[in-house]
Amino acid sequence: MTKIMTGYEAVAEAVKACNPDVIPAYPITPQTDIVERISEMVADGELTSEYVRVDSEFNAASTAIGASAAGARTFTATCSQGLKLMSEPLFSAAGMRLPLVLAIANRSLSAPLSIWGDHTDTFAERDGGMIQFYAEDLQEAMDNIAIAYRVAEDKDISLPALSCLDGFILTHVQEEVDPFTQKEIEEFLPERDPVNTLDPSDPTTMGAYARPEHWTETRYVVHRAVKRSKEKIGKAVEEFADIFDREYGLEYNGLVETYRADDAEVLIVALGSVCGTTRYVVDEYRDMGEKVGMVRPRVYRPFPEKELARALEGAESIAVMEKDISLGYQGGLAIDIKSMLYSNGSKIPVLNYIVGLAGRDVSKENIRNVVEGAKEVKGKDPTDLDFDDEERWEPLRKELISEDDM
Amino acid sequence: MGDDRFNHEEDLFCPGHRACPGCGAALTSKFVTEVTGPNTIMSMPTGCMEVTTTPYPESAWGISWIHNIFENAAAVAGGIERAYRSFKRRGKKGYTDYDDVNFVVLAGDGATFDIGIRSLSGMMERGHDVLYICYDNEAYMNTGIQRSSSTPIGASTTTSPAGKESLGEDIHKKDMPSIAAAHGLEYIATASIAYPEDFKKKVEKALEIEGPKYIQIFAPCPRGWRHESKNSIKIARLAVETGLYPIYEMENGEITNVKKLKERKPVEEYLKAQGRFKHLFKQEGGDKVVEELQSIADHNAKKIGIDK
Amino acid sequence: MSKDPYKDLKITKGAVVRPGTTLVNKTGSWRSERPIVDHEKCVGCGNCEKFCPDMAIKEMENGRFEVDLEYCKGCGICAEECPVKAIEMEKEER
Numbered sequence: 001m002t003k004i005m006t007g008y009e010a011v012a013e014a015v016k017a018c019n020p021d022v023i024p025a026y027p028i029t030p031q032t033d034i035v036e037r038i039s040e041m042v043a044d045g046e047l048t049s050e051y052v053r054v055d056s057e058f059n060a061a062s063t064a065i066g067a068s069a070a071g072a073r074t075f076t077a078t079c080s081q082g083l084k085l086m087s088e089p090l091f092s093a094a095g096m097r098l099p100l101v102l103a104i105a106n107r108s109l110s111a112p113l114s115i116w117g118d119h120t121d122t123f124a125e126r127d128g129g130m131i132q133f134y135a136e137d138l139q140e141a142m143d144n145i146a147i148a149y150r151v152a153e154d155k156d157i158s159l160p161a162l163s164c165l166d167g168f169i170l171t172h173v174q175e176e177v178d179p180f181t182q183k184e185i186e187e188f189l190p191e192r193d194p195v196n197t198l199d200p201s202d203p204t205t206m207g208a209y210a211r212p213e214h215w216t217e218t219r220y221v222v223h224r225a226v227k228r229s230k231e232k233i234g235k236a237v238e239e240f241a242d243i244f245d246r247e248y249g250l251e252y253n254g255l256v257e258t259y260r261a262d263d264a265e266v267l268i269v270a271l272g273s274v275c276g277t278t279r280y281v282v283d284e285y286r287d288m289g290e291k292v293g294m295v296r297p298r299v300y301r302p303f304p305e306k307e308l309a310r311a312l313e314g315a316e317s318i319a320v321m322e323k324d325i326s327l328g329y330q331g332g333l334a335i336d337i338k339s340m341l342y343s344n345g346s347k348i349p350v351l352n353y354i355v356g357l358a359g360r361d362v363s364k365e366n367i368r369n370v371v372e373g374a375k376e377v378k379g380k381d382p383t384d385l386d387f388d389d390e391e392r393w394e395p396l397r398k399e400l401i402s403e404d405d406m
Numbered sequence: 407m408g409d410d411r412f413n414h415e416e417d418l419f420c421p422g423h424r425a426c427p428g429c430g431a432a433l434t435s436k437f438v439t440e441v442t443g444p445n446t447i448m449s450m451p452t453g454c455m456e457v458t459t460t461p462y463p464e465s466a467w468g469i470s471w472i473h474n475i476f477e478n479a480a481a482v483a484g485g486i487e488r489a490y491r492s493f494k495r496r497g498k499k500g501y502t503d504y505d506d507v508n509f510v511v512l513a514g515d516g517a518t519f520d521i522g523i524r525s526l527s528g529m530m531e532r533g534h535d536v537l538y539i540c541y542d543n544e545a546y547m548n549t550g551i552q553r554s555s556s557t558p559i560g561a562s563t564t565t566s567p568a569g570k571e572s573l574g575e576d577i578h579k580k581d582m583p584s585i586a587a588a589h590g591l592e593y594i595a596t597a598s599i600a601y602p603e604d605f606k607k608k609v610e611k612a613l614e615i616e617g618p619k620y621i622q623i624f625a626p627c628p629r630g631w632r633h634e635s636k637n638s639i640k641i642a643r644l645a646v647e648t649g650l651y652p653i654y655e656m657e658n659g660e661i662t663n664v665k666k667l668k669e670r671k672p673v674e675e676y677l678k679a680q681g682r683f684k685h686l687f688k689q690e691g692g693d694k695v696v697e698e699l700q701s702i703a704d705h706n707a708k709k710i711g712i713d714k
Numbered sequence: 715m716s717k718d719p720y721k722d723l724k725i726t727k728g729a730v731v732r733p734g735t736t737l738v739n740k741t742g743s744w745r746s747e748r749p750i751v752d753h754e755k756c757v758g759c760g761n762c763e764k765f766c767p768d769m770a771i772k773e774m775e776n777g778r779f780e781v782d783l784e785y786c787k788g789c790g791i792c793a794e795e796c797p798v799k800a801i802e803m804e805k806e807e808r
Contacts, residue, residue, distance in 0.1 A: 021492040022485060048496060050488040054481070055528035062478035062525060066449065066485025069472050071501065072492060074485075092475050097728030158727060196730045198470040198486060200445045200502050205465035205731040207473035214462050218729045412772055412782040414737060421769045421782070422736030427744065427789030432767035459736065462729050463719040466736040602764055628789075636790030636803075639765055 002178045007171040010138045010179075011077070011103045011163075012037035014145035016047050017180040018101075018189060021072035024052040024063035028082040029115045030167040031105035035077055049075075057082035061089040061100075068098040069206055071197035073153070076100070079167055080107035080121045087125060093160045094129025095222055096207055097195065099152040100160040101145065106272070106323075107167040108358035116359020117167035118323035119271060122300070123332045129222050131161040131229050132300045134271040136257075138175040140298075141165040143246060146180065146189055147254075150236040153192045157229045159222075166273040168359065180244070188243050226302050230255060233299060248298060255304035257296045258311050260286055264293030266374045267315040269308075269337060271297060271322065274355070274362045278321075281367040292371055300333065305340040312341070312348065319374035321353040321367070321394075330391050349377040349385055354393045366394050418444060418468035425458040428635025430599045430625030430642065431514065431541040432458070435466075437602050438512055438539060441609040444469055446508040447486055451479035451517035454548040454627075455541070477521040480529035483511045483536045491535075508613050511538045515556035516546045518622075519580050530589035530618045537612045537619045540582065543627040551630040555580040558650070559702075560695040561682045563630075568685035573695050578702075586620035587656055594656040597623040600642035601653065604665070608655065624651045632681020644676040649703035652710045666714045670707060673700045741768065745788030747803040749781050755800035762792035762801060 005013070011034050015023070023042075025035035041047040050067075054060045057078045064074040078086060083104060093100055104122055108114045122132055133148055135141035141163070148161040165171060180188075196204050210218050230253060237254025241247045249257035259275075260282050261267060268278055275296045285292035295311045297304055312318060318341075320334035329335060334352035341348060353370045356362040373392060377385060398406075414420055418439035425432035431454055439446070446469045450456050456473045459466035474482050487509045494504035511529075518526060518540040529536055545563045546552040553566040553575050562574040586594050593615050597605035605623055612619040626642050628635040645651035648671045654664040674696060677683040686692035707713050719735040749771075751762075762779055763771045770786040773779055781792075793801040 021496070021498070022488045024485065048492075050492040050495075052484070052488055052532065055524060055531070059478065059481040059484075059525055059528050062474065062481035063485035063488065065474050065478075066472070066482035066487075067489040068485075069482070070447070070486045070489035070493075072485075072489035088475055089478055095728070096474070195727050197501070198447045198472060199500070200447060200470050200507060203444070203468060203470040203733045205460055205467050205471045205733060206728060208460035208462040208465060208729055208731045209457055209473075210462040210729060214725065214729075217725045218462070221725050221727075409782055409784050411774065411780065412784070414734070414769060417734070417769050419769065420734045420736050421785035422739035422741060423768075424736075424739070424741070425767065427767075427787035428791055429767050429789075433765065436767065436769060460731065463723055463726070463731050464735045464739060465731040465733055468733045471733075634790070636794040638767075638789075639791055639795050 002176045004174055004176055006174050007138050007141055007165055008033035009037055010142040010177050011145060011165070012041065013179050014142040015075050016041055017185045018073070018146060018149050020049050020075040022050045022052065022064065022067035022074045024054045024060040024076050026054050026057050026060045026078070026082065028057065028078055028080065030107065030171045031077045031079045031082070031103070033171065034103055034105065057085040058089065061086035064100050065089055065093050065098055068093070068100055069198055071192065071194040071199070073149070073192045074100050077103040077105065079105040080109055083121045083125065084109065087128065090125065090130060090160055091128040095218070097158040097222070097225070098160065099158050101148045101152055102160065102162050103145065104162045104164045105167040105171045106164050114358040117169055118357045120324045122162055122164050123324040125162070126301055126332060129159060129226055130301065131159055131226065133161065133163045133298060134300060135165045135170065136273060136275045136296065138170060138173070139177045139246065140248065141170055142177055142179070143240065143244065146185060147233065147236050147240060150189055151229055151232045154232050155193065155195050157225055157232055158195055159225055159229065164272070169273045184243050188240060230302050230304065252304065252307040252311060255297065255299045256307040256311050257298060259294040259296070261293030261295055261311060263291055265291040265316040265378060266371060267293050267295050267312055267318050268367070268370060268374070269295045269318060269320045269333065271300065271333065274321065274323070277362060277364060278367055281364050281371060285371060303336055308337060308340055309344045315348050316378040317374045318348055318350045319353055319370045320350060321355050321370050323356040325354050347381055349380045349382045350390065351377060352391050354391070369394050420466045420468060422464070423459045423466035424461065425454065426629050426635070428628045428638045430543060430627060430638050431455050433599050434541045434623050434625050435512065437605055438510065438609060439469060441606045442469065442508045442510055442613065445502065445506050446470065446510055448510045448512055449479045449483035449486065450511070451513045451522055452476040453514040453517055455512065455514065457548060476517055478525045479511045479513050479517060479522060480525040480536065480538060483509050484529045484532065484534040487534045487536055509536045511536060513538070513540055514547070515540055515542045515544060516554040519555045519582055527589065530586060530591060530620070533617050535616050537609070537621065540622045541625040542622050543625050543630060545630050547627050547630045560686050560699055562685055563682070568689065573689060573691055574685060583620065583622055583656060587659055591618055591620055592658055593619045595621045596651070596653045597621060598642045598646050598651060598653055599623060599625050600639050600646060604653065633679055637679060641676065641679050644671065644679060647671045648673045648676045649707045649712050650676060650699065652706045652712050654710055661710055664711050667712050668714050670703065670713065673703050740784050741787050742784045745786060745806050747788045747790060748783065748806055749786065749792050749801045750804050751779055751781065752800045752802070753778055755798050757798050759797060761795045761797065765791050765795045767791070
C-alpha cells in the first residue's frame with residue numbers, strides 16, 4: 001500500500017525493513033533527518049538495532065566497521081564534510097572487504113560552506129572501492145537501500161555501498177512510495193552470512209598490512225570484486241522486480257536506465273534527481289519531433305562501461321550534465337564516459353555541462369540549453385571540438401567574476 | 407616447524423613477531439594475552455605492535471584481532487562490542503555470548519594521546535564495555551621516534567631533537583589518566599612492564615568491570631630511548647622508583663593502591679640510563695631541565711602519595 | 715596451530731590471516747648474543763621466561779628453563795633480570 005512520505009522517511013523505512021544490528025549515527029544537514037527518524041523508531045521500539053550516538057562521522061564509519069567485522073549488519077548515513085571525514089576508514093573497509101550500507105544525502109563540499117546538494121562529495125570517494133548507487137526519486141532511494149544490502153553483503157562482493165539521494169531535493173521532498181512488506185523483504189534479503197568474523201571460537205587476524213610482494217594482488221582482488229558487483233546488481237535488480245514489481249534498467253543489468261533513448265540523436269546523460277526534470281524536457285522535444293533522449297546511470301562505481309556503450313550507441317551527440325567538477329579538468333562522469341567511448345572506437349562528440357552545484361536549481365530552461373548545445377555539435381567529429389569548449393557551465397553568472405579570475 | 411622441545415601452541419601472542427629485541431610493547435602484548443585468554447577480541451591501531459605482528463600473511467596473534475586505521479581503534483572496538491550486545495539481545499546464533507567476550511584495545515601513546523583521542527573519548531563517554539590499554543613508549547616509534555604528546559620534557563626525539571638551541575622536548579607530557587578520569591570511568595590504572603604481576607592483576611580486575619576501563623603501561627623502547635635492549639626492565643623499574651612514572655589505580659575518581667616507595671631515587675639515575683636524555687648532562691641549561699624533571703617527580707609524589 | 719602461510723598462498727578475502735602464523739619467521743637469526751643458562755645456578759624463579767618479549771624461554775617438563783634459539787633475538791633481558799646471574803650472554807659465532 002503506497003504512502004506519502006519524505007525522502008528521509010523513505011530511507012528510514014527501508015532501513016527498518018532491512019533491520020541492521022548496529023546503527024551508528026551522527027548528524028549533518030541534510031542527512032540528519034534520516035538518523036533522527038531512525039532514532040524515533042528505536043525509541044518507540046519499532047526497531048531493535050543498537051543505535052550508537054557517536055562523536056563524529058569518522059567514528060560512525062569506524063563503529064560500523066567494527067560491527068561489520070564482528071558479523072553484524074550495519075547502517076549509517078552522512079554526506080559532504082561528513083563523508084570526507086569518513087573517507088579514510090571507508091577506503092580501509094573496502095580493502096578489508098567489510099560490507100556496510102550508507103545512505104548519502106548528497107551535498108557540496110567546502111569551501112565556501114554550503115548545505116545544499118550536488119555530487120562532489122560522493123565523486124570524491126570514487127577510487128575507494130565503494131559501490132555507488134544514485135536514486136532519481138524517493139521510491140528508488142528506498143529500493144536502493146535493499147539492493148545495496150543484497151549486493152554489499154553478498155559473499156563474493158563484501159564491500160561498502162553508498163546509496164545516494166540528492167540532499168534536500170530528494171531527502172526533503174514528499175512523494176508517494178510503496179514501502180516494503182515484511183514478507184517481500186524477507187524473500188529478497190537473506191540474513192547476513194559473513195565471510196569472516198572476529199568470533200573468538202575461530203580467531204582470525206583482520207587488517208594485516210601487506211608488503212610490496214603481496215599488496216598489488218590484494219588490491220587487484222578488491223578491484224575485481226567491485227567490477228564483479230555489476231553482475232550481482234543485475235541479478236538483484238531482476239529478483240527485486242519479481243518480488244516488488246518495480247523495475248530499474250533491467251535491459252542494462254540494473255546499472256543504467258534510459259528514457260526515449262533508442263532512436264535518439266541527442267542524448268543527455270545525468271545522475272539522480274535532475275533526471276526527473278530531464279524527462280519533461282525530452283518529452284517536449286519529442287513532441288516537436290526531435291529525437292532527444294536520456295541515459296541515466298544508476299551506478300557510478302562500478303562504472304557500467306559496457307551498458308553505457310550500448311545505451312549511447314547511435315547517438316549523434318552526447319551532453320553529460322553533472323553536479324560535480326574535478327577541479328582542473330572536467331566533470332567526473334564526462335571524463336569516464338569519454339574514456340569509455342574512446343575504447344569503444346566511438347566518434348560521438350561529448351559536451352560536459354556542469355550544472356546544479358551546491359543546490360542551484362536546474363530548470364527546464366537550463367536543460368533545454370544543454371540540449372541545444374548538444375544539437376549544435378551533432379555529427380561533428382570530436383576532434384573538431386576545442387578542449388575548452390567541451391566544458392560548459394549552465395549557467396555561469398559571468399557578471400560575478402572579475403576579469404582576472406576568468 | 408622449529409625446535410619441537412618448545413610448544414608455542416598455547417601462546418596467544420606468538421614468537422616470530424618482528425618487534426625489536428627487548429621491546430616493551432611486545433612484552434605488554436604477551437602479558438595482556440596471558441590474562442585475557444582466548445575469549446578476546448582485540449582492536450589495535452596502526453603502530454609498532456600492529457606492523458611487527460601482522461605482515462600479511464602472518465600474524466603473531468592467537469586471539470581474534472583487528473586493525474583498521476591509526477585513529478579509530480577505540481571506535482572499532484566499540485562497534486564490535488555493540489554488535490555482540492545486539493547478537494545477544496536479538497538472539498543471533500553462532501556468536502559467543504556477549505558476557506563471555508573480552509573487548510580490548512591495545513594501542514600506543516601516539517594513537518591514544520594524540521590522533522585517536524576523539525575515538526577514545528567517545529568510547530569512554532558512551533560507556534562501551536571495552537578495556538583500553540595504552541602501551542606508553544613516549545613517542546611515535548613506528549615512524550622513527552617523533553615526539554608525541556606523551557613525550558616527557560627534555561627527551562630528544564627526531565622531531566624534538568637536542569641541538570644548540572634546543573634541550574629536546576619542551577612541552578610537558580599530557581596527563582591521559584586524568585583525562586580518562588574526567589570521563590567518569592570506574593577503573594583507571596597505570597602500570598609498568600617491570601611489574602608484570604601488578605599489571606596482570608589490574609587487567610584482570612578491569613575485565614571484571616562492565617563499561618569502559620583505561621590502563622596505561624610504561625613500556626620502554628630501546629631503539630627510541632637509546633638504551634641497550636637488556637635494560638628495558640631496569641629502566642621501567644627506575645621510572646617507577648624515581649617517581650617519574652607512578653603506578654596506581656583510580657577507582658571512581660579516587661586514587662587507590664599506589665605503589666609506595668621507601669626512598670625515591672633521584673631522577674638522574676633514570677635519565678642517565680637513556681641516550682634520549684644524554685644532552686641534559688652535557689649541554690648548558692640541561693641541569694635546569696633535570697631539576698624540572700625532579701620537580702615533576704616530587705609533584706607526583708605529593709599528588710599521588712608515593713612516599714611511604 | 716599453524717602451517718606455513720606462504721605455502722600455496724592465495725590472497726584471502728580482505729587479506730584475513732590465520733592466527734599464530736609468525737611462527738614461520740625464525741627471529742633467532744637476528745641474534746648477536748645467545749643466552750646460556752647455568753642450570754646449576756638456576757633457582758627456578760621463572761623471571762627469564764616472564765620477561766622474555768619473544769616467548770623464547772620456556773620451562774621444560776623437567777623444570778629446567780631452556781632457550782628456544784629458533785626465536786630468541788638475544789635482547790639479554792633474561793640475563794639482566796636473573797636474580798642469581800644464572801644466564802650469561804655469549805657472542806654468536808656465525
